[in-house]
Amino acid sequence: MSLSPATVLPEGVGYGVVTGMGLFFSAFMLCLTAIQSRYTPYKPSNSEEFSSASRSVKLGLIACGIVSSWTTAATLLQSSAVAYKYGISGPWWYGAGATIQVLLFSQ
Numbered sequence: 001m002s003l004s005p006a007t008v009l010p011e012g013v014g015y016g017v018v019t020g021m022g023l024f025f026s027a028f029m030l031c032l033t034a035i036q037s038r039y040t041p042y043k044p045s046n047s048e049e050f051s052s053a054s055r056s057v058k059l060g061l062i063a064c065g066i067v068s069s070w071t072t073a074a075t076l077l078q079s080s081a082v083a084y085k086y087g088i089s090g091p092w093w094y095g096a097g098a099t100i101q102v103l104l105f106s107q
Contacts, residue, residue: 066102 033044075098082090 063102067099070098070102 037043037045079091079094082094084090086093
């Protein structure tokens with residue numbers, strides 16, 4: 001007796017949803033960029049303002065950006081493997097050892 005999984009939606013609908021959401025988000029961001037360049041003194045055409053937010057980003061947001069770019073899927077998988085091998089303190093020590101460079105370069 002084999003049970004086949006029921007298909008909720010066809011594959012084409014899934015691709016349509018993903019593509020539609022991507023196009024909607026792209027159009028939304030283009031509209032926000034146009035509004036910003038028209039009504040604020042910040043122009044996204046200047047590469048320095050675009051990449052560094054006019055150097056007005058605070059330390060906490062910079063640290064959050066560093067940590068979020070550091071915690072990729074491979075890091076999450078590795079911390080799970082360390083938890084399996086060393087127990088509950090494994091991921092804590094894994095993350096604590098890697099935050100030293102954030103502390104050193106955040107000033």
